[in-house]
Amino acid sequence: MTDETRDATMSIWRGTKTGGRFETYTVPMVEGMVVLDVIHRIQALRAPDLAVRWNCKAGKCGSCSAEINGHARLLCMTRMNTFAPGEEITVSPMKTFPIIKDLVTDVSFNYEKAKEIPAFKPKPKEADGTRRMYQEDIDRVQEFHKCIECFLCQDTCHVIRDHEENKKAFAGPRFFVRLAALEMHPLDTNDRLELIRQKAGLGFCNITKCCTEVCPEDIHITDNAIIPLKERIVTEFYDPLAWVKRRVLSKGAQQPGPGEPEPPSAKA
């Protein structure tokens, strides 16, 4: 419970899309502060027009995404005591997205991509009018629903971070998580595999796992969302045996009864 104050020194990128530079600020801080607290102090004491997005300050809304010492992090969940005393901390905006001002970037790319994903389409209800799903079926999808849309995975993904031209044909990790959630939803009937392969560009991902490393919600993006989607794509488009099996089965195949899960290979 030491209330000793010491100074925090932060080098923050200040500027707009026409340019800018790093400015260094020093403000006093107290124990338990996070990077966002220091930025708020800088706003109150040094730079009232310093732009930063934030809302909940508890790691639940995913607004305060930025790059701290070159790591994609939430400002509100990065404690100051994780840095060496006196260390100058570099804070810059997410570099994958166009800058608006200071630490605020234009993340509309993500909202546009979200619009391209076909909606959830449930199968008919049970005979008793209920919807039954079992915990073992949804555990895997609930992990994906933890996503707070901080877009740090999008920021860190080199496919769009380093190759601007790929933005047209690549949805990014956040939306692979979303697509995986829909594809693995026990009630959903929409087929999005062609979209995942083509428009969402799953093949661009070379599973280097940076998205998983930066996820503040600890979603295993690569292992649990992207790779299972890649495997589904393989079955649908690349696996000759699966293709033969589909051809053979589709002749005498029966339609799945209501309430029965469709075999994924019959989704096409």
Added chain:
Amino acid sequence: MSKEGIERHDYDVIVVGAGGAGLRAAIEASAAGAHTALICKSLLGKAHTVMAEGGIAAALGNVWKEDNWRVHFRDTMRGGKLLNNWRMAQLHAQEAPDRVLELEEWGALFDRTSDGLILQRDFGGHRYARLAHVGDRTGLEMIRILQQHAVHKGIDVYMECTLQRLLTDGGKIAGAFGYWRESGKFVLFGARAVVLATGGGGKAWKITSNSWEYTGDGIAMALDAGTDLIDMEMVQFHPTGMVWPPSVRGLLVTEGVRGDGGMLTNNEGKRFMFDYIPEFFRADTAENEREADAWYEDKKNNRRTPDLLPRDEVARAINTEVKAGRGTPHGGVYLDIASRRSPEFIKKRLPSMYQQFKQLADVDITTTAMEIGPTCHYFMGGVRVEPETAAATVPGLFAAGEVAAGMHGANRLGGNSLSDLLVFGRRAGAGAAAYASRTNARAVDDAQVEAAARSMLAPFDGEGTENPYALHAELQETMQRLVGIIRTEAELQQAIATLDVLGERVDRVTVEGNRQFNPGWHLALDLRSMITVSKACARSALMRQESRGGHTRDDYQKADPEWGKKNVVTRKRGGQLELATEPLPQIPEELRQLVLAEEKQPA
């Protein structure tokens, strides 16, 4: 000002605020055929609804067959100390199950019972385990599902756009006016109907669970447009907010901790809540620890643990314990689930809480008790609405969610907020769409727009000396100290005087920089709403000379049956706040009997 060439959009219905209520209203209005826009201060999906943790209260009867809307209605009314608008509470209890099932229809994945239905959890003030939930991140699930549904319905969304004025034409709604946060440029919406879903104003307090968005803009705009506010004195202090470290003081700790078995103790290790059971709830509440613990498993033969009394009771009890010197080192009490549930159970049921304490306070809640204390959480009061359509007293204006009043009376039960958002969000959307379809577009009055624009740009004029951040800190200090959990006439008088001064000083606020994404300017504008709302709160609190729910007067410690029949109404006339009392709507006799009936004592 009009020379600027103000950007203008016209809609049948605009919905202000994109939390649960706003999204649900927009979906409904759009489905009813109204040309609808959704306008929000933050990015879509970041609204305060994401912070809701515990669950959505709805009498689905999946866990306890005995549960139904009547029990839920009774719990809600009793929790609200009978100050609720009975019809709202009834509609809410009746419709909440459908609204929850509707979310499932749109893709939500609630935790399941073993036979595949929606699992429900215990929460304060609810007779049965009633809250549909997703671990402790129910709000996130709800906002994401609604957000995706709204996007797929093609509703126009204006993000990071702050509205500052409702425009009226002959006393009826004509549109709204505000600015883009990104560019600072003005934007004008012509609209036949406006749905306010802007939440409360907890950011006027220092220790609060609310985010920066909670500045009471909707309440202030509605007041300026001429509408009635009610119950502005009713502010809920959530009993369990974090108390350490200082920078996260106030951050919410879900009631689900207690719902899942957590208990409150003081620094003597005593479960003090048994000393604070009020007469009103005595028949429903366990007398001893044995009964309280048995209740989690067997609700038929045991009564509810006092740890799960309604929030106002628990918050006051904690306040008293801390003042009596029985608090923790950081000025709270202990909330202990570590000694009562297994680490696996805690991590499965309360993953966000586990993370929150681990990351922000270096505390492992599976081995250590949490330190918690009350935090400003929720406005029960706000815009007075008509129950069926959520229409405010100004024609064309509708309100749903925290900005609206009546549903929760003097105190809201946990879990009733998310269901409120859905039930009345939908009703407001439908009401606004229906209103818009039978009214003509109103003319926008340029004079109103110009006056608003001039006032909004005033902080750039550079004549004043006030810093918005410093002024905000003073406001928070004032409200925390003088209009907190326990109130007295003298302190309220002092608060009102201070707020009057702050109200003058806010006109002298000056900001640096330009209009482009300038947080100092944004705060300067938000401060005006916060001060207005604070004034309404302090003055209403002074007027209500009794203690009831979220309003506790040290100088009037008892609930007064006469005051229990009245709402405090706030209006703005000629630029001045006017307060009055008006009688509550009369509750039908059979519902009154339902509410007052004593629960059967366990054998």
Added chain:
Amino acid sequence: MATASGVRRIGDRVERKDLWWVEPLIYVVVLGGFVVYATWASLANGNYYADPYLSPFYSPCLAQNCVHPTLPLLGSWWNLSPAILIVGSPLAFRFTCYYYRRSYYRGFFRSPPACLVPDAPKTYSGETRFPFIIQNLHRYTLYIAVLVLVVLWWDAIEAFNFHGHFGIGLGTVIMVANVLLLTGYTLGCHSARYLVGGYLDSFHKASLRFRLWTYSNRLNVRHNRWAWASLVVVGLTDLYIRLVAMGVIVDPRWIS
């Protein structure tokens, strides 16, 4: 500071202050070292059998010129190293493995070298084009890897067989450890996890597949550790047998 597309680049400097280049360097050294060693060992065509231990690089031994043929399917016409016939399949399994892909894309292709460190190549098409589109056939290398694994189990059991007598030597222990690690690595493979049940949308009526998927999942969580451990140990197994066969060291035996 602004590029034509409006995307701001805050200079090209890497803001990371940690030793981000160490990890890709380790990948290059270890993976590169393994490939070099495995190639050399496979071409050596000798010292791969030290009775009763058969080097995993030479198993199954399919040509008649084997010192210890497993199944001389190919007859006598093959006169090169018998390892050439078989060593490619486990290598293909590892090359197309989702985990190793991550490592060598980072280490050798530097795309990206580390998180938030810029890609070295200017253009990028990921796994959408030849040759990397072939990675999609990973599951076929899994099928072969499973067959090889069966043979390696057989070899491990044979390692207890000292001329018809049950025995245990250090080589036995190494071979059993090797096959256990390879099993953990193979069954936790992302493709295996998918094929045993991951393809289902609902497990409720498929309890066996759910269980298999759950087991595979448990292995998969630490797939990276299984991958590295099995890689190192398979190399060491060969090296150990080689040294024993060369007479450099004597295999300690506890029961024989």
